[in-house]
Amino acid sequence: MASTTGLAAFPMRLTPALAPALIILALVSSLGLGMAPTTAATGVGNAPTARAATAAMSSATAAGKPLPRDPRLPNVMVNKKHPLQPLKFVPRLRAVPGSGASLQPEAALAFNKMAAAAKKDGARIRLVSGYRSYSTQQALFASYARRDGAKAASRFSARPGYSEHQTGWGMDVGTASGSCRVAKCFANTTEGRWMRKHAATYGFILRYPAGMEAVTGYIYEPWHFRYLGPRLAAAYTASGATTLEQYDGLVPGPPAQWGVRKTTAPVRMYATAGTSAKLLAIIPTGTELYYSANRGSWLKVQHQGRTGWIQTGNSRKATPAAKTTTLALNLYSLPAITGTRLASLPRGTVVRPTGRRSGTWYQVAYAKKTGWLSGRFLK
Ligand SMILES: [Zn+2]
Numbered sequence: 413m414a415s416t417t418g419l420a421a422f423p424m425r426l427t428p429a430l431a432p433a434l435i436i437l438a439l440v441s442s443l444g445l446g447m448a449p450t451t452a453a454t455g456v457g458n459a460p461t462a463r464a465a466t467a468a469m470s471s472a473t474a475a476g477k478p479l480p481r482d483p484r485l486p487n488v489m490v491n492k493k494h495p496l497q498p499l500k501f502v503p504r505l506r507a508v509p510g511s512g513a514s515l516q517p518e519a520a521l522a523f524n525k526m527a528a529a530a531k532k533d534g535a536r537i538r539l540v541s542g543y544r545s546y547s548t549q550q551a552l553f554a555s556y557a558r559r560d561g562a563k564a565a566s567r568f569s570a571r572p573g574y575s576e577h578q579t580g581w582g583m584d585v586g587t588a589s590g591s592c593r594v595a596k597c598f599a600n601t602t603e604g605r606w607m608r609k610h611a612a613t614y615g616f617i618l619r620y621p622a623g624m625e626a627v628t629g630y631i632y633e634p635w636h637f638r639y640l641g642p643r644l645a646a647a648y649t650a651s652g653a654t655t656l657e658q659y660d661g662l663v664p665g666p667p668a669q670w671g672v673r674k675t676t677a678p679v680r681m682y683a684t685a686g687t688s689a690k691l692l693a694i695i696p697t698g699t700e701l702y703y704s705a706n707r708g709s710w711l712k713v714q715h716q717g718r719t720g721w722i723q724t725g726n727s728r729k730a731t732p733a734a735k736t737t738t739l740a741l742n743l744y745s746l747p748a749i750t751g752t753r754l755a756s757l758p759r760g761t762v763v764r765p766t767g768r769r770s771g772t773w774y775q776v777a778y779a780k781k782t783g784w785l786s787g788r789f790l791k
Pocket residue numbers: 577582583584635636637
């Protein structure tokens with residue numbers, strides 16, 4: 413990344429007080445994505461004062477909304493271009509029993525709750541690393557940089573003041589056996605799979621997904637999760653964004669990638685998008701399929717409680733069939749019970765799905781409102 417070169421070339425004789433501001437300015441002037449053009453121009457054109465740097469860093473996103481920068485809150489954006497403010501921020505902390513690590517209290521409690529739920533499903537998740545101080549991160553990055561060089565190290569490790577671990581909201585999750593510790597293979601462990609499926613329910617998201625290094629600045633880290641809180645995590649999941657940078661409007665979000673199709677002949681559902689992937693099912697003719705993402709001619713669909721990929725052939729675009737509530741149900745603003753309650757629907761209410769699903773939730777239109785209903789109580 414450009415920032416690596418900028419930092420590596422930095423003169424070491426700077427006074428400690430000025431150094432953080434200048435580092436920020438160096439990053440601001442070198443970045444292209446996510447910064448409004450006027451602000452970037454200010455950063456480049458002005459003398460390198462702390463004031464100019466601060467003005468540039470507190471800019472709004474491309475979408476016009478202010479970027480969340482308060483590290484005391486779980487919505488804070490911290491990445492290679494957006495350091496903690498203040499740079500040596502220390503959060504309130506709560507120890508996670510049995511881990512030797514801490515998180516901000518809200519995240520620590522959510523982790524405990526999540527670990528208990530995972531255990532019931534046979535997944536023994538452990539907190540491998542939570543909060544790391546500025547000085548710990550400084551030592552960690554320096555050791556990686558000595559081993560691999562600064563440029564290589566910055567692909568998987570943050571510079572001090574730029575790590576989500578320093579916020580107390582970021583964490584690395586591992587297995588009880590210690591296998592696949594902070595390694596790619598964690599993705600294929602029982603614990604890794606469980607986390608992908610259930611973490612958002614407890615407010616955590618996978619922060620550095622595969623193939624998004626250009627956006628997040630980090631290689632795929634199936635072990636690194638970030639606490640947003642259940643409400644924001646649900647909104648994030650429902651948005652279809654694949655990175656927090658997209659969700660916050662720092663980079664353009666994905667186009668709408670959801671809808672419904674009906675099969676016109678039997679369709680093969682694979683574990684991933686490719687005919688050499690594991691065959692999960694053969695979906696019969698006339699089946700209604702909700703899809704939530706596409707990759708070329710492949711669609712990610714849900715069928716009988718499983719998620720897989722189909723090719724678009726042998727199916728046509730369809731209007732989702734109406735559904736009926738099997739219990740008195742609340743309509744929520746988000747696909748989670750932490751969302752705002754928009755309406756209460758009596759049992760037997762007929763609703764019109766919009767074609768959008770998030771996990772087991774369906775987005776529906778009802779009485780001039782659009783909201784989410786739990787699919788467990790719809791038929
Ligand atoms: Zn991490």
